[in-house]
Amino acid sequence: MKTVNPVKKTMIKNVIFDFDDTLFDHRHSSREGLRAVWKRYTCFHEMTLEELEAEHAEILEQIHFSHVLFGKMTIEEARAERFKFLFLDRGVEVDYNTAENAAQIYRMAYQKHRRRSEGAEEILKLFKKDYKIGIITNNLISEQEEKLEFLELKKYIDLMVTSEEARVPKPDPQIFNLILTKLKAKPDETVMIGDSWEHDIMGAHNAGMKCIWLNHNKLPCPDPAVALEIRTLKNPEYIRSLFSTAGFSK
Ligand SMILES: [Mg+2]
Numbered sequence: 001m002k003t004v005n006p007v008k009k010t011m012i013k014n015v016i017f018d019f020d021d022t023l024f025d026h027r028h029s030s031r032e033g034l035r036a037v038w039k040r041y042t043c044f045h046e047m048t049l050e051e052l053e054a055e056h057a058e059i060l061e062q063i064h065f066s067h068v069l070f071g072k073m074t075i076e077e078a079r080a081e082r083f084k085f086l087f088l089d090r091g092v093e094v095d096y097n098t099a100e101n102a103a104q105i106y107r108m109a110y111q112k113h114r115r116r117s118e119g120a121e122e123i124l125k126l127f128k129k130d131y132k133i134g135i136i137t138n139n140l141i142s143e144q145e146e147k148l149e150f151l152e153l154k155k156y157i158d159l160m161v162t163s164e165e166a167r168v169p170k171p172d173p174q175i176f177n178l179i180l181t182k183l184k185a186k187p188d189e190t191v192m193i194g195d196s197w198e199h200d201i202m203g204a205h206n207a208g209m210k211c212i213w214l215n216h217n218k219l220p221c222p223d224p225a226v227a228l229e230i231r232t233l234k235n236p237e238y239i240r241s242l243f244s245t246a247g248f249s250k
Contacts, residue, residue, distance in 0.1 A: 033106035114151065192209045
């Protein structure tokens with residue numbers, strides 16, 4: 001009688017997280033920052049806070065990636081520039097000082113409301129026992145280091161790689177290869193958990209990692225063969241159980 005060889009399973013040894021909107025609740029901070037700006041300037045009152053959030057996110061993506069990450073602007077200049085555009089979209093032309101004031105109002109409320117994503121500490125605490133833990137993030141080193149300290153998550157993290165250090169942002173394979181090299185990790189023994197399909201999931205998938213998509217907004221999954229899905233970090237035991245799901249470990 002023939003025996004069938006069991007499917008060879010790869011042991012997962014490393015787990016890499018995205019930072020903003022995965023371990024850190026950026027959306028909450030940003031919403032509170034924008035609420036403060038919305039309250040202060042009447043030109044925004046004809047739109048809802050949700051509409052302002054959507055517009056802000058779009059401008060943030062454009063300016064942050066094209067200017068800050070490539071050193072064309074300081075983060076303060078980019079913040080003021082962002083608000084200049086938000087005013088312009090309301091038909092209001094403002095000078096640099098007004099834009100800078102709005103940016104400061106945003107920043108103060110943003111900082112005040114910083115918090116971890118629900119379940120972030122619990123999952124790190126549990127995973128730290130069995131895996132090497134990394135973070136890959138499209139942001140500045142100083143900004144992310146300070147945030148990690150503030151959120152009291154630093155003790156769980158073996159290594160953080162930023163786009164500033166890698167000189168390229170996610171989803172460029174170079175940033176994923178850099179963290180794998182630094183962690184001495186093999187891609188197929190590594191799981192990436194992140195909220196951005198484009199930056200985290202496709203980037204990690206193309207680097208040969210296993211992927212778990214933190215799909216907060218219940219969006220349709222672009223390709224279920226590429227990543228397993230979760231809605232929250234709140235159930236770390238369940239998330240770990242996904243590591244042995246058929247098709248995930250091979
Ligand atoms: Mg993110």
